[in-house]
Amino acid sequence: MILYPEAILKLISSFSTLPGIGRKTAERLALHLLHAPEHEAAALAADIIELKTSVRICTICFALSDQEKCRICADPSRNHGVICVVENPTDMAAIEKSKAFSGSYHVLGGALSPIDGIGPDDIRLAELFGRADPDRIKEIIIATRTNVEGEATASYIQDRLKNRHITLTRIASGVPMGGDLQYVDRLTMQKAMEKRYGF
Numbered sequence: 001m002i003l004y005p006e007a008i009l010k011l012i013s014s015f016s017t018l019p020g021i022g023r024k025t026a027e028r029l030a031l032h033l034l035h036a037p038e039h040e041a042a043a044l045a046a047d048i049i050e051l052k053t054s055v056r057i058c059t060i061c062f063a064l065s066d067q068e069k070c071r072i073c074a075d076p077s078r079n080h081g082v083i084c085v086v087e088n089p090t091d092m093a094a095i096e097k098s099k100a101f102s103g104s105y106h107v108l109g110g111a112l113s114p115i116d117g118i119g120p121d122d123i124r125l126a127e128l129f130g131r132a133d134p135d136r137i138k139e140i141i142i143a144t145r146t147n148v149e150g151e152a153t154a155s156y157i158q159d160r161l162k163n164r165h166i167t168l169t170r171i172a173s174g175v176p177m178g179g180d181l182q183y184v185d186r187l188t189m190q191k192a193m194e195k196r197y198g199f
Contacts (some may be wrong), residue, residue, distance in 0.1 A: 008034065060131075062107040062124055064089050072096075072104060079103040081138040085128060085157065087111050087145060095143065103141075106131065111149035112156055118149075120156065128157070132164055139167040146173045146191055 004012070008030050015026035033041050057063070058070035061083075065071070072078055082103030086092045092105050108123045120126075132140060142157055144150035158168055174192030184192070 061105045062109060062127070063092055063105055077102075081136065082141065083128075083131065083137060083139070084141040084143050086143050087150065087153075091143065091145075101141075103139075108144070108153070111144055111153040113149045113152075123153075125157070125160075129160060132161055132166055134165045137166055139169060141169050141171060143171045146187060 011030040011033070012023070012026045015021050015029050016023055018026075021029070033044070054066050055064055056066070056068075058065040058073055059068050060073040061070060063070045063072065067074070073080075079102055083106050084092075084095060084101055084103055085106045085108060086095065087108050087110060089107055092107060095101050095105075106124070106128050108125065108128070110118055110123045112118060112120065112123070128140075131137065140157075140161065142154045144153045154170055158170075161168055172195045174188060174195050
């Protein structure tokens with residue numbers, strides 16, 4: 001084993017704590033930064049500090065933001081009468097990349113999972129129900145994942161909002177475009193059959 005100076009070992013150890021970064025990748029990153037120009041390393045350090053000091057949670061939808069309101073909540077051209085409920089900011093980013101939605105969002109910060117001790121009070125369900133005013137909100141699209149936790153969360157939201165006179169919809173799910181049926185899992189196939197449509 002190569003005996004690195006303490007500063008390199010500490011950086012390797014720090015990189016190793018990041019998700020998806022193993023020891024070998026952490027070592028490569030540390031050695032890359034060692035040989036990179038000083039201004040690159042300084043810029044990376046400054047970006048990390050800025051990330052920790054400037055990023056916050058939107059006070060309306062709980063998306064990541066650098067202002068009190070995120071760009072979507074502050075955008076008057078968005079349809080604020082429609083809320084798309086997602087589990088986390090990465091789900092929201094995926095929908096935004098598709099350019100298929102022009103409404104607003106609500107980021108739950110997770111999904112119901114009694115096995116993991118995550119109940120209704122542990123995610124932002126109360127805040128969603130507080131936003132669900134029929135005078136302002138016409139539709140709520142539930143875009144939680146199609147796993148057990150996501151389905152349980154969707155059912156819970158549907159049950160709590162069914163008498164609010166707001167249209168409740170669930171994103172369609174099923175076989176992806178170009179997907180080979182033999183590789184589709186049971187839950188996805190079940191959803192595809194349930195959501196089938198006529199020609």
